[in-house]
Amino acid sequence: MSQESGSPSWRLEWPTSSGKRPGKAQLKSVPEDFRVTEKLWPDSEVPGSVHGGAGEHLCVRLEKSGDNTEFVARELAAMAGCKAFEVGFCGLKDRHAVTVQWFSLYCPGRESEDAALLQTIGARWAVLASGRHARKLRRGEHLGNQFDLVLRQVSGNKAELEQALTLLGERGAPNYFGPQRFGIGGGNLERAVNLDPSRLNRKKGGRRGGGGSGSKNVLYFSAARSWLFNEVLAARVEAGNWFNGVPGEPSEDGQPTGPLWGDGGTLATGELAEFERAVVSEHPEFERLFLSTRMKPERRALVTRPEQMNWQWQDDNALRIQFFLPPGQYATTVLGDIFELKDMSLSRDNKQES
Incomplete structure (x- = not known):
């Protein structure tokens, strides 16, 4: 975060795996260009x-x-x-x-x-x-989502794009949370900074999913937690070790993970814990939130790996891409590692509101 004229400015763009995006494309030109099938x-x-x-x-x-x-x-x-x-x-x-x-x-x-x-x-x-x-369906218990997407007005060197797509299918992309989680201009983060941590406790007599100010507070808290994860992941991308394990990695399979900050900070130890705490210490405005709550630290994969990925050029400017992602991982994050994406649905929303 930077400070200009007393108003915070939040970073909402993070480094890509290669340091650049070799292509540009339009996403969601029509709803049929973005097909998602949930695998339950x-x-x-x-x-x-x-x-x-x-x-x-x-x-x-x-x-x-x-x-x-x-x-x-x-x-x-x-x-x-x-x-x-x-x-x-x-x-x-x-x-x-x-x-x-x-x-x-x-x-x-x-x-x-x-x-x-x-x-x-x-x-x-x-x-x-x-x-x-026998049971109610609950968040995150599905196997994942199958995506069938069409990018239009694709520009960039085709050979370079195909090389990047091949690497994406083999290695994956940094598993950032998308900017929509942080609100327009980082508004959810600004609200988190001004949040009274004691209000994050469950509402008395409240019912889960009931909405209201309590759920909004949790939303802002979650935005801060997600933003810190992105900051740590960005530092790992810049260090070139985001897809490799680091000593102190707490995951059972040794796969690289990053912190979802909580009471006590991080589950990592040793070298990795020092690295993560150093990154988060640069944002003391968020550290206080976690010191005053009982939210347990958790971990999230640093790498999102599209499974069964394939693509076909429909013409020189239209590219169809199919892949499967586990729960909690986002197609726009995967594609955003290669393409500078223009979400055409946002333009349609703005026209409807004007």
Whole structure:
């Protein structure tokens, strides 16, 4: 963070793996250019009519476009006659895309009403599969997401781009959190700096997922935590060791991870702990947040590795790319290591608001 005229300026761009982006491209020119298919269960364990699932939760697999996940969840709750927090899902999906994902609806003892409810849902969104399940779906428990993306107005040396894509498939990219987490101009970070750490405790009598100021405080705290992770990862990228282990790495498999800061700072030890603490010490405005909370330190992978990655040029300016990512990793982070991306959906939003 830098300070100019008393107003903070937050870094929201971090170094790429090669130090440059060899190409430029437009993303989400139309929703069909950004297709995401959530992989929830192994094929042999998919609940539903095929495997005769049973339980208090009706699971539905929907294809949607133009609606984000939380909006769909609220609408499903109204259709099912349950509370909004009784609708489960594993991850948030963009509305400017064609997405396939699972939702669970708490409908105990109402199996006889499933067909009518599915018909009501199907009038709004395409229902691709359904079935009963014993548990509510929860954040991050899916296997991951399959992406099928088309970049348009691609510019750059084609040979250099293909070399970068090959390396990306082999080594991966720095696993940064995307700038949207930090708010416009880093607004969520500014709010975190001015946050009273004591207000991060759970609200009295509050219900998880109930919203309100408590959930906003957690959002700002999470933004600060994510930003510190990006700062540590950026330092590792600049040091050239982001894809290798460093002495003191706490992960069981030895894969490189970075800190999600908490009470006590970091789980790393030795050389790595010293490195991470040195980076975070440059941001004392955030250190105080973690000294006053009971949030446990966690770790996050430094490398995002797209699996089963392949690409095809549709013409000289359009590139189709497909890959699979585990939960909590982002396609825009992967592609942003190579391309300077222009999100065309943002332009459409601005036109609609004007």
